[in-house]
Amino acid sequence: MNKNILKKAVVGAGLGLSLLLPLVALAQSGQLPGPIVGSPERISGFITWVMNFITGIILTVAIIMLLFSAFLYMTAGGSDERVARAKNYLIYSIVGIVVAVLAFSVAPFIIALVGRGS
Helix, strand or coil, X not given: CHHHHHHHHHHHHXXXXXXXXXXXXXXXXXXXXXXXXXXCHHHHHHHHHHHHHHHHHHHHHHHHHHHHXXXXXXXXXXXXXXXXXXXXXXHHHHHHHHHHHHHHHHHHHHHHHHHHHC
16 A cells, blocks of 8 residues: 555655746746747737637547447447446536537637627
């Protein structure tokens, strides 16, 4: 049991230190990067980029889960429990795809709505 805790502590410390590597690289160059958003007009573009990035990740995971649920269904072998598990994965993946598509659709709608009001 103690060896297991020690392994987890070493892996956690290694991951924590690896998160500091970009700071070490920046310290070597002596120059800090410029701001992500330099002007108020770029805020909209940055938010759109973040939303598209997160939505793309959600859509990718949902499609992978859809394929996984199909694999589970095909390998269920008639077992009611495994078929029910595959159906649950299928429902969750379809919900994920719908959420991702709505997220892609909502951003232009909100931008158009705010743009019309000003």
